[in-house]
């Protein structure tokens with residue numbers, strides 16, 4: 001029996017050897033490669049975990065407890081002025097799980113379709129979810145700061161289970177016109193999945209969602225990991241077209257996909273904590289500014305992102321890289337040079353697609369005092 005699909009190495013594992021070298025050389029690593037939040041989660045989350053009454057230990061509802069779903073609904077109303085009812089919201093075990101499994105589930109509903117559309121430069125799980133389900137991944141480019149939708153032929157659209165967009169985008173930090181994309185979803189009768197896990201980290205104004213009263217062909221995905229530094233409790237949600245949400249809930253129930261009860265309780269508290277996020281936003285923005293200064297001092301041109309907590313830095317050829325000829329791509333050369341000369345680990349842009357060969361991504365996920373030392 002032969003398998004066509006060859007599982008690639010997990011991107012961040014490719015940094016392990018370099019990480020060890022940095023630790024040996026500097027006695028520590030400032031790891032800004034993976035976007036793992038480092039700040040403490042809100043007290044409300046810890047309190048919820050410490051005050052369990054026992055009822056949370058039984059089998060939890062796969063679709064999300066009514067307490068969690070109503071907290072998500074209230075949070076959305078506060079954030080974007082739209083209060084979805086419970087038929088429009090489902091819970092997931094972190095959004096990576098949801099994104100990785102969605103194509104396979106949608107394929108059950110539309111067996112004649114065989115493609116997922118998503119950004120060429122992106123969070124790798126959009127493509128991985130398609131591949132894990134044996135589907136094609138059709139890339140779209142971002143042109144002049146917006147996903148290029150007009151290039152999609154009707155034939156590709158008809159074959160596609162969904163189209164992913166991500167705004168604020170990982171890794172580029174771009175923010176898109178989501179209203180235009182929602183109109184496209186309706187006109188073309190194509191399900192658009194809008195990954196909004198950085199929704200609160202918009203540096204140009206208010207949070208923007210694709211959701212509105214009319215959620216036809218729309219799903220928005222939200223995560224607690226980045227808003228509440230709660231990646232470890234594994235809670236996310238999907239909201240939108242009630243028919244699609246209803247189908248996903250049923251399949252996910254059959255598959256036993258459920259957030260543990262204590263996490264559901266803690267997550268409800270986290271979604272209701274509206275003050276904490278303001279502090280966290282200020283923290284990330286300050287760190288982005290510090291890191292921008294640090295990388296400018298190294299000689300790279302750096303722009304602050306429109307949203308998210310990443311710097312996406314365009315690289316240049318440089319004589320300092322001469323000893324690193326064993327690496328073909330500029331992103332790998334610079335990742336090594338930065339790590340071995342400063343003790344800072346970043347992600348080579350190629351992790352996010354071919355278009356990232358000449359970039360590195362820097363996540364503002366080390367404590368601010370530590371980052372200050374870099375520019376002292």
Ligand SMILES: Cc1ncc(COP(=O)(O)O)c(C=O)c1O
Nearest residue numbers: 094095096123170197223225236
């Ligand atoms: C764009 C994007 N979507 C989804 C996720 C997954 O987050 P989680 O599974 O913690 O909800 C990430 C994590 O880095 C991300 O960058």
